[in-house]
Amino acid sequence: MPPADLHLFVDTQYASPYAMCVYVALLEKGPAFRISTVDLAASAQKEPGYAATSLTQRVPTLVHGGFALSESSAIVEYIEDVFEGPPLYPAEVRARARARQVQAWLRSDLMPIRQERSTEVVFYGESRPPLTAEGQAAAGKLFAAAQSLLASGADNLFGDWSIADVDLALMLNRLVMNGDEVPERLAAYARRQWARPSVMSWVGQQRPPLVTG
Ligand SMILES: N[C@@H](CCC(=O)N[C@@H](CS)C(=O)NCC(=O)O)C(=O)O
Numbered sequence: 332m333p334p335a336d337l338h339l340f341v342d343t344q345y346a347s348p349y350a351m352c353v354y355v356a357l358l359e360k361g362p363a364f365r366i367s368t369v370d371l372a373a374s375a376q377k378e379p380g381y382a383a384t385s386l387t388q389r390v391p392t393l394v395h396g397g398f399a400l401s402e403s404s405a406i407v408e409y410i411e412d413v414f415e416g417p418p419l420y421p422a423e424v425r426a427r428a429r430a431r432q433v434q435a436w437l438r439s440d441l442m443p444i445r446q447e448r449s450t451e452v453v454f455y456g457e458s459r460p461p462l463t464a465e466g467q468a469a470a471g472k473l474f475a476a477a478q479s480l481l482a483s484g485a486d487n488l489f490g491d492w493s494i495a496d497v498d499l500a501l502m503l504n505r506l507v508m509n510g511d512e513v514p515e516r517l518a519a520y521a522r523r524q525w526a527r528p529s530v531m532s533w534v535g536q537q538r539p540p541l542v543t544g
Pocket residue numbers: 342346347348349350371376388389390391401402403404438
């Protein structure tokens with residue numbers, strides 16, 4: 332497929348964890364793609380052009396040869412199904428199911444962490460005040476799950492790297508990068524994941540200044 336046939340829409344600030352997940356999946360899988368940004372602060376996702384493309388009027392959206400797909404987990408599964416290249420998910424059926432579980436859980440739970448530690452902490456170096464009691468409870472739940480999933484000293488959740496590692500590392504890094512107390516084993520895992528070239532490529536994107544207030 333020529334590069335122009337695969338087109339990823341992400342947020343202008345490169346701060347969406349869902350857009351990051353799809354971007355990393357594409358880099359890991361390997362097809363050439365182009366990228367466009369959508370200015371969420373200016374509600375560009377609601378403008379007719381983008382709204383006609385993205386069913387959900389959100390980022391990320393991937394357009395492949397006239398087929399437009401939103402929702403990051405659906406997009407990542409599509410990339411896995413359609414393109415040749417290194418796998419994004421474990422091959423073993425239960426590990427694969429577990430990886431999907433981790434991704435679905437991180438997208439649907441732990442709201443206090445997402446609210447109190449926005450991705451501006453991760454991608455703009457912002458810092459936030461101490462966690463509320465709700466935030467601490469969510470962090471405790473995250474740590475318990477991560478420690479149970481991650482073998483001691485393991486680089487990845489399921490042996491070889493999988494896309495679920497990106498989502499888990501991002502959630503942990505919301506806390507690590509704010510200087511919150513995180514069990515060292517998990518902090519070390521999150522730092523190692525952040526050194527992966529595909530992840531560094533997203534982290535290193537040129538970002539517009541943060542507009543506050
Ligand atoms: N479940 C969706 C979430 C996507 C999402 O929430 N995107 C946000 C940016 S992080 C967005 O586009 N917000 C604009 C809006 O909802 O109007 C996914 O996994 O792709």
